[in-house]
Amino acid sequence: MALRQAVLATLLDGPATGYELAKLFDAAIAHYWHATAPQLYQELSRLEQDGFVSAAHVTQHDRPNKRVMTITDAGRAELERFAGESSKPPAFKNDVLVKVRTADVVATDPLLTGLRDSLDQCRRKLDSYLLMEHRMLKGRSHDEYVATARRVGPYLTLRRGIRYEQENVAWLVDAIDVITRRADRRSPQEART
């Protein structure tokens, strides 16, 4: 039930629509909180009812109308309360690791194909994170940024995402290598790409 707080924490960066939040939860926030669009629209309605966000209806002519959500003082107080609460252990769901655990039991080729695919996606995610970091830093060094920026929260969480994806890439490269070499040893006549 910390979806509320994840949404409120995101709105600290400024007002946003449900649609914009959905994109953010698919990008910058994906490495620590997963949520789908219908979930966000529903949660925003609840947050509005509870007075944690206020909605501004914006009429547009070239595009569909939208509802821009802004965090209220009650919303900030809720984050304050949440920060003082003890944290639940994190919850992860990662198919790729489940599949790697079945190596040596399942066929090697489809497994490797899937892993190469995951590696591609991790690299793309990493690139997008590094681009965000570049835009945040605007030429400043890490030390300069954490000493002078108005807020460091979004930067610190982004750094965690970057390190996570870097580890992911390194691990996948290694896992693919290990699994490939073991497969080669078992059937040396077969060439593997």
Added chain:
Amino acid sequence: MALRQAVLATLLDGPATGYELAKLFDAAIAHYWHATAPQLYQELSRLEQDGFVSAAHVTQHDRPNKRVMTITDAGRAELERFAGESSKPPAFKNDVLVKVRTADVVATDPLLTGLRDSLDQCRRKLDSYLLMEHRMLKGRSHDEYVATARRVGPYLTLRRGIRYEQENVAWLVDAIDVITRRADRRSPQEART
């Protein structure tokens, strides 16, 4: 809906009871698949109905009776099928990152207290992973192990967990440092532990 496969993949290491699986999902598997005990008991019933596991009822005298679950050939075939499927993007839920994102907006002291707590837990988790690795390697080097072990899946996933927790510890130490120093600058008269 990959809980099934996560359970089946775990049963590749040998038969286990629901209770043992619950402990594993809280320890060695926690970094890639979260599940609670009631969920596992329910899923095991379904897996049995579908013929992916077979249950052996073991009567005990000093302890409660138990049901030992073994993966069947149909279960292995299901893992085979799953390994060939394309993977869903991983789903994460991590309160700690949500809280860090609110730094500079919420009170510093309760936030830091929570982060030190998380750091403690990460270190304990890391220690337990390193112990598991030590037991798995039995004195062999990484290269020796991946070249000669019967299966490498459990080792590869464990390595991912170790690196994840190492990064977590390093990141938390840094985040605590950054947040503490910024708080000191804003109120230098106040001493911080």
Added chain:
DNA sequence: ATAACCATGTAACGAGTTACATGATTCC
């Protein structure tokens, strides 16, 4: 004595996913 461990489950509730519904505009 009291807590922790072993061991299995159900029931009620809350959270999350998927499919569906709509419709204009802009890019290829």
Added chain:
DNA sequence: GGAATCATGTAACTCGTTACATGGTTAT
């Protein structure tokens, strides 16, 4: 002409969490 982007939501369903229920053994 077709896909992608902008934009919001509902409804049906599945999944996951929490509380409850039981009860013996072992360690402090």
